[in-house]
Amino acid sequence: MERSDNLEDRKDQENSCGNEDIQLSGSRNHQNPLNPSWTAKTRYGRDAVVLQSRRGNCSSHSESCSDAIQRSTIQLDDLDFADDLALLSQSQQQMYEKTTSIAAASAAVGFNIHKEKSKILQYNTASTNPITIDGEDLEDVKTFTYLGSIIDEHGGSDADVKARIGKARAAYLQLRNIWNSKQLSTNTKVRIFNTNVKTVLLYGAETWRTTKAIIQKIQVFINSCLRKILRIHWPDTISNNLLWERKNQIPAEEEVRKKRWKWIGHTL
The missing domain is CATH 3.30.70 (Alpha-Beta Plaits)
Structure with missing residues (x-):
């Protein structure tokens, strides 16, 4: 070379x-x-x-x-x-x-x-x-x-997904004052979550091998964060679909799919 x-x-x-x-x-x-x-x-x-x-x-x-x-x-x-x-x-x-x-x-x-x-x-x-x-x-x-x-050396995406979730969790915890604020609306908090936490979580997701287990891990983390932001705690319950609908969210699997198509558009 x-x-x-x-x-x-x-x-x-x-x-x-x-x-x-x-x-x-x-x-x-x-x-x-x-x-x-x-x-x-x-x-x-x-x-x-x-x-x-x-x-x-x-x-x-x-x-x-x-x-x-x-x-x-x-x-x-x-x-x-x-x-x-x-x-x-x-x-x-x-x-x-x-x-x-x-x-x-x-x-x-x-x-x-x-x-x-x-x-x-x-x-x-x-x-x-x-x-x-x-x-x-x-x-x-x-x-x-x-x-x-x-x-x-083994390939797969598990190690990277685990690291991404860890970094996204750290980003979420750094903004705990935002989530606990009574001056900010939930819509504003969700927007901050999308830009400051979810982007960290899904960095490089367009190249992941997305198994059902990986998608579930990502979705569980997102749902957990959203429920805390919306102050939904046990015994209060809400379905995931209703949770996403309330805050204009889409399933993690669909978000990853969109990132893949966007990446393909850049590389072809």
Whole structure:
């Protein structure tokens, strides 16, 4: 995976790719659709490396790259966003070559890879050989966070959903003075909940593998928060449908579906 050091070459490469940015952050989803054996996450010391990582390589959308990961008619070997880069490979040798190439191209233009923030995640492989940069081994991990979402060796979305619920709960508790306020209407409180809590909860939801169990966990959290905001406590009861209707809410499953369609519209 070579990076062009010449600005004109980069422009030519960008044009030949149809000006496609490789912002496939949604492919960070946890059902492991690309099923790579090796994933490397690297972080550059400067944000300006975007010139190299987003413009300098057309192989990410090439259909002839033999070592890339294939899905449908598109083969991917890296996922790039600003100064974050995730490399995908099917063997240790391929990952070593890609990492070495990236490090060399970056050094040629004065950029350094942050080794402490660079991680290696292996999936379904018996290889124990380390990946190194400048003689320093990169950390081999079972899970890491990429663009705010958790990726682990087993795939799936459970770990990320659990983390999202935890962060949303923390955001909710930080606003307890809002929920307990007698000066604010419930409509205002619900609007604050939608913008300050639910957005935290559903961040990255467009890439989740939404099983019934996951949807139920999300919905239970939302319903619990809404009931507290509306001061509905036992023995008072209200159906979930009536709860949603009162405050113009839609089921969590439908919200996730809408986010997926919106994301698809951005990526196609």
